[in-house]
Amino acid sequence: AQSVTQLGSHVSVSEGALVLLRCNYSSSVPPYLFWYVQYPNQGLQLLLKYTSAATLVKGINGFEAEFKKSETSFHLTKPSAHMSDAAEYFCAVSRGGGSNYKLTFGKGTLLTVNP
Amino acid sequence: GAGVSQSPRYKVAKRGQDVALRCDPISGHVSLFWYQQALGQGPEFLTYFQNEAQLDKSGLPSDRFFAERPEGSVSTLKIQRTQQEDSAVYLCASSPGTADYGYTFGSGTRLTVV
Numbered sequence: 001a002q003s004v005t006q007l008g009s010h011v012s013v014s015e016g017a018l019v020l021l022r023c024n025y026s027s028s029v030p031p032y033l034f035w036y037v038q039y040p041n042q043g044l045q046l047l048l049k050y051t052s053a054a055t056l057v058k059g060i061n062g063f064e065a066e067f068k069k070s071e072t073s074f075h076l077t078k079p080s081a082h083m084s085d086a087a088e089y090f091c092a093v094s095r096g097g098g099s100n101y102k103l104t105f106g107k108g109t110l111l112t113v114n115p
Numbered sequence: 116g117a118g119v120s121q122s123p124r125y126k127v128a129k130r131g132q133d134v135a136l137r138c139d140p141i142s143g144h145v146s147l148f149w150y151q152q153a154l155g156q157g158p159e160f161l162t163y164f165q166n167e168a169q170l171d172k173s174g175l176p177s178d179r180f181f182a183e184r185p186e187g188s189v190s191t192l193k194i195q196r197t198q199q200e201d202s203a204v205y206l207c208a209s210s211p212g213t214a215d216y217g218y219t220f221g222s223g224t225r226l227t228v229v
Contacts, residue, residue, distance in 0.1 A: 004157075032215050043119070043206055043220030044158070051215040090157050094214040101146060101213045102171065105157030 002027045002093040006106035014114050019063075019078040021109045023091030026072065030096040033074040034103065035065055038088045047089075050074060052096055061085070086113045117141075119221035121207050127227045128197045136192045136224045140209030147190050148218065149182055152204040161205075164190060176201075197228045 007022040025031055032051045036044040048059025055067040065076045074091060088110050092103040120139040128134050140147050145166050150158035151174075160174040166187040175182070179198075184190040194201055204225045208218035 034214075034217070036220075041222065043208075043222045044218075045220070046217040049215065049217055092157075100215055101148075101163050102160050103158075103214055103218070105159070107155070107157050 002031060002095065002104045004091050004093050004104055004106035006089075006091050006109050008109055009107065010110045010112065012112040012114060013081045015083055016080050019076070019081045019085065019111065021076040021089050021091075021111065023065075023074045023076065023106060024072050025074060025091075025093045027093055027095070032094045032096050032100055033065075033067060034092040034094070035059065035063070035074075035076050036090045036092060036105075038090065038108075040087075044090060047076070081111075081113045083113050083115065086111055119207055119209050119219050121205075121221035121224050123224060124222065125225050125227075127229060130198060130228055131196050132228075133193065133195045134197055134226065136194075136205050136207075136226070138190045138192070138207030138209075138221060140188065140190070140207070141219055142188075144209035144211055144219075145187075146210040146212060147184055148208045148210070149190070149192050150206040150208065151176075152206055152223070154203070158206055161192070194226075197226075199228050202226055202228045 003026045034049045035047040050067045058064045091106045094100040147164040149161040152158040163171040164184040179195045181193045204223040206223045208220045
């Protein structure tokens, strides 16, 4: 079974500051890992994904994440926060390989960006 | 279409009423998923279709929940005899294949049972 823990339900940063959203996973098999963003009253949008290729993954809107197997982590970062980054962010895991249709999500981290 | 379309966007149902939620996936996407998102929580898996075949319904909370995708495109999630605990946002997603492609989510249907 897979599970995801997102540390910090709410993160607040100043505009221009580093964004760091933490995600740790548990998986009995090599995982695929994802970050999704959800703006108010909207569905989830895929930011980036790790599917066993390069461990440093670059996504949209300047976000990136690094898969660290030894730490079972997949933290999301962005060097400089923008006001438009304010949203809820979800980390998700699926099984790697052929049966990887089901995503297990964390509880989410609400990012606030202060001017 | 350009994205995944869900209707209605909002639904208020009286307890005991039946509801039907519709999902129009992206044209050509073979995989379709339903997720339930309770307030303040991450989405939780309900069911998965590959074309018209429902391959996994392990996440459906009870036999009051039923999903179908008869022609391999539009899907309907039906909830019979709604209960207050059914109040949530129901998200539909579609994908060209499995999770590694990345899902495209719709905006969801917010169901409130009163």
